[in-house]
Amino acid sequence: MDAISLCEQYAAEHGMQQKNGNAPWRLFFRKEIFSPWHDAREDPIGTDLIYQQVLHGIKSGEYKCDKEEELASLIAQLYYVEEGPLEVNHLENQIYKYLPIFELKKNKLANEYWTGSIMYQYRRQFGVNPPDVHHVKESVVSFAKCRWPLLFSRLGKPSRNTCTIQTVSGDEYYIKSFNSQKIEYLILAFLNGLKQRSRFVIARKNQCGDDSNDLLDFEVGDLLELINGVCGKELLTETLVRGENTKTCLQGFIQSENVYVLPALIKPNANVMIYADNRNDFNRSQEATAYPQWRFGRDVLDMPLLKKLEGRKEQCNDAMTMFMFIMKYMGDHPSRRNRLSTDITDVIFKPAIAHEILRDELYCQLLRQITMNPSVTSEEKGWELIWLATGLLAPSPYLLKEVVQFLNSHQHPIAFDCLNRLKKLNKGCSRKFPPHFVEIEAIQNRTMQILHRVYFPDETNEAIEVESSTKARDLVCQIAKRLRLRNKDGFSLFVKVREKVLAIPETEYFFDFIRNLSDWAQNINVENSMLQINYQVFFMRKLWIDVKPGDDTNADLIFHYYQYLPALKPISRRTFGEEAENGNLPSHIKNLHMIRKPLTKYFQCEIAK
Secondary structure (H helix, E strand, O other): OOOHHHHHHHHHHHOOOOOOOOOOOOOOOOOOOOOOOOOOOOHHHHHHHHHHHHHHHHHHHOOOOOOHHHHHHHHHHHHHHHHHHEEEEEHHHHHOOOOOHHHOOOOOHHHHHHHHHHHHHHHHHHHHOOOOHHHHHHHHHHHHHHHOOOOOOOOOOOOOOOOEEEOOOOOOOEEOOOOHHHHHHHHHHHHHHHHOOEEEEEOOOOOOOOOOOOOOOOOOOOOOEEEOOOOOHHOOOOOOEEEEEEOOOOOOEEEHEEEOOOOOOOOOOHHHHHHHHHHHOOOOOOHHOOOHHHHHOOOOOOOOOOOHHOHHHHHHHHHHHHHHHHHHOOOOOOOOOOOOHHHHHHHHHHHHHOOOOOOOHHHHHHHHHHHOOOOOOHHHHHHHHHHOOOOOOOHHHEEEEEEHHHHHEEEEEEEHHHHHHHHHHHOOOOOOOOOHHHHHHHHHHHOOOEEEEEEOOOEEEEEEOOOOEEEEEHHHHHHHHHHOOOOOOOOEEEEEEOOOOEEEOOOOOOHHHHHHHHHHHHOOOOOOOOOOEEEEEEEEEEOOOOOOOOOOOHHHHHHHHHHHHHHHHHHHHHHHHHHHHOOOOOHHHHOOHHHHHHHHHHHHHHOOO
């Protein structure tokens, strides 16, 4: 609607409005930009739409050809699709539908000239074994993609915002536009898409051939081609793939960490290979090359990343243990199976929770393993740990800015949620216990909205959203609002584990209390320590202060009546005993809702006594 208003405003300024004060407008659905890997054969419907766009663009003069032979060949294809077999008289009468108007107005003989040129191109292309009509449409679309790259591009207004593009030869181009961030996202999307479809990789580390493991022998800068239908998409998830060294023509397995996937669909030309021989550099940035300790690595740390841990032997050992288990969680280091979901995360987060000085070290280790990680699976696991960390503890103010910039610079779906979790955590204090298995299972299943079942005295229950930073008082307010209680005072959360029921302190983090209680229950039952402890969360009235029957109907019907009902069991036995024997008990059950209010008044009197 804003765009339409702007068009109408423009029409009014240039005197193009109609009598009713409105300007005519139309909406067009067009192909704006081609992806580098666009294949007209993969989408017949899209190809038909783009073909019609080219057909109208040729007629209107939007798409122009520099050579007359090129234009005649293209119109011959359009005529074959639209009209079918060639008839000279029909072509002469219909040629105006395809040729641009300015071509027909050049001279009086233009019609005859173009009729002859189009007939020649038609017979040359379709005289023998005419192809399928849709195949011709695909050819037209492929021609448009290669012939008019500027017309099939995304345009933006210039501004001070800059996007820098560095080519493989070292040239830099600066794009100044309001949409510079979108341009960056578009280019990265193209590069990632090309990498997933590419069959060509460059060696960035030497790999020695091993006959026992069938490893391929290559040196830094060698061009390798993936075989057996493998492409870059598989290389990003697998640690070993099979390929061929184009220099030696030998085949074998390639370790994914030793190569860089080229964003190319065809074999790189000689200039790129010369650049590879001269530079031997296919890392993503010069900064990452200058500081290899701040990018992904599969080797175990022999010392912490931060210098402030120097001289602290215990914390240094904890830091290296943390990193070891980070690698185990991400699948970059062997780990025994049949572990509890909290076993590895406990070792990662417990030292950082206990020692504030290790929190920055933990964040640095996690961000390091995410940076330039060649394995998509490993990187996804790393993001899971960052998500858990941002709900447990915050980095120091000195590192917080860097962490926020790191999260803002990544387009990963979890990054935005991590940023929000970090902001919420900064408003309070850090957690006291490692993540609960409910949190771990939530991020592993990518259900970042955690719904927890809460039970009420009237035997109903609700699924309530709980966050890592949710405290008991926050949850009490949330539930009271959802049940439309007039006052939340006096209500509390209770957790039942085995036969023990405990109230959650209002200032306690919800998952901290649950985790502490679960650990206590597991310590009691050491034999079944590998099993998760079942528990239930109840929401009930804890303090009976200023409770007036009838003031809050929802509270009376959901909580007050059912919480005091056990105290009335002896009374109910004496009152209804004889009538139950005589078969009159159903009449009392039928009218139970009528006596709830008097009973609630009775409860209040009992409490007052």
